[in-house]
Amino acid sequence: MNPPADDLDRLMAVMAAAFDPEYGEAWTRRQVEDALLLGNCTYELIDDCGNPPAIGCAAAGFSLSRHGYEEEELLLFAVDPKHRRKGLGARMLVSLAEAAKSRGAHRLLLEMRRGNPAESLYRTFGFQPIGERPNYYRTLHGDRIDAITFAFVLE
Template identity: 65%
Template structure:
């Protein structure tokens, strides 16, 4: 297990996810995912490029590949680096990596109302379903999950 990688992911996640929604994973969940051969972590520096060990980390994605599809499990950019295209560059890199792993579409699930929807739609994702009351906030409120997909065939 690459503890330094987990440390970097946890630091970005803790700075990025609003605790009001309970979306962040704990360390154990991240470690367990990374033990699986089909989960892929990608950490970028403030320029949106793959972060070297001695560079600060500004954002990351964690995805899981399945048969002809790749699911974005976690995705965040720390607040100080937002709004300059880093999120978009992570999605671009995910697309390329997923394609090289044989994916034909990307999937993700988002709580209803997350402003990230604008970025997903601009990228080319569209809604394919919803799970009513799927997320439960620490205060017990239920929020729907919206499932988005991006079909690679759109490119050709």
């Protein structure tokens, strides 16, 4: 997939605002472009009302996912801090679940650093922890943080 440059600009603006540099989780524009070129990755942008942003309007959030055999992995998921806790994240998860199902997935997977407040959103949505990678993430200050893998079964 070769996304319009405008979409990448909007996605990267949310990326820059949403991820705490301490954890090194944000991707570069090049990484996003490369992932989308692979052909099995896709993205969604939403505006502050939860709709696809109109041309020229800023995005409030995005998700980036990769589909594989019977599974879809949420690679990146972010909402601009200005628009958080209004249900936009949950709305994107609903939309991703529907889209993943239509692509043939039976479950959604994601990996999260231990302690990310997003965990309560994932658990409320129905994700269950299925594994851990000890010391998987490294912070800017050199501390190590476990990764937790969550799965959500698509009915």
